Amino acid sequence: RKEVEQDPGPFNVPEGATVAFNCTYSNSASQSFFWYRQDCRKEPKLLMSVYSSGNEDGRFTAQLNRASQYISLLIRDSKLSDSATYLCVVRSAGFQKLVFGTGTRLLVSP
Amino acid sequence: EAGVTQFPSHSVIEKGQTVTLRCDPISGHDNLYWYRRVMGKEIKFLLHFVKESKQDESGMPNNRFLAERTGGTYSTLKVQPAELEDSGVYFCASSQDQGSAYEQYFGPGTRLTVT
Numbered sequence: 001r002k003e004v005e006q007d008p009g010p011f012n013v014p015e016g017a018t019v020a021f022n023c024t025y026s027n028s029a030s031q032s033f034f035w036y037r038q039d040c041r042k043e044p045k046l047l048m049s050v051y052s053s054g055n056e057d058g059r060f061t062a063q064l065n066r067a068s069q070y071i072s073l074l075i076r077d078s079k080l081s082d083s084a085t086y087l088c089v090v091r092s093a094g095f096q097k098l099v100f101g102t103g104t105r106l107l108v109s110p
Numbered sequence: 111e112a113g114v115t116q117f118p119s120h121s122v123i124e125k126g127q128t129v130t131l132r133c134d135p136i137s138g139h140d141n142l143y144w145y146r147r148v149m150g151k152e153i154k155f156l157l158h159f160v161k162e163s164k165q166d167e168s169g170m171p172n173n174r175f176l177a178e179r180t181g182g183t184y185s186t187l188k189v190q191p192a193e194l195e196d197s198g199v200y201f202c203a204s205s206q207d208q209g210s211a212y213e214q215y216f217g218p219g220t221r222l223t224v225t
Contacts, residue, residue: 002152042218043201043216043219087153095166096158096165096166096205097143097166097168097169098153098155098214099155100152101152102151102152103152
């Protein structure tokens with residue numbers, strides 16, 4: 001079983017739509033949580049960290065449910081430029097290595 | 111400020127040959143990480159340097175892989191001899207310090223193809 005599970009998609013949505021991605025992690029010792037964005041043939045880039053209380057950055061909202069070991073990302077008012085692969089990433093206490101999910105591909109169409 | 115750089119961007123080698131990948135972290139970043147993504151799989155951690163010391167090499171797949179960071183600046187990852195399953199994208203990342211408050215910045219990757 002993968003340590004971080006994501007639906008690979010693709011999610012095809014029209015501009016302006018709201019889309020949500022989910023992710024589950026298996027290691028209960030996971031301490032830090034992130035969403036990264038990766039454009040085609042590019043490097044991953046940090047989109048946002050995910051905090052226990054939930055957090056928002058513009059059109060992006062991230063939620064964490066430690067009891068269910070579940071992380072979500074909500075994108076409102078999708079833009080064409082949001083088309084990318086969204087990677088769910090966790091880090092365990094005492095370790096610096098990042099553990100990645102396989103990513104969820106988002107395609108936003110006009 | 112320059113980001114993480116990697117060289118080469120692409121490498122095509124035959125099975126059994128040797129390849130050396132280079133990573134230059136962001137200036138002043140003591141922490142350097144290697145990751146790789148093989149086709150169809152998730153990005154996986156290989157190892158972590160703090161300055162010139164290997165802090166965690168739990169992700170190194172086997173002894174055909176050798177990572178070095180002499181002087182605590184740039185790092186090299188040598189694969190010798192290369193096997194077909196080593197094909198993938200090798201990413202390097204660096205961070206100023208340890209902990210979740212310090213973002214790991216990724217380089218553009220080296221795409222390795224072993225034929």
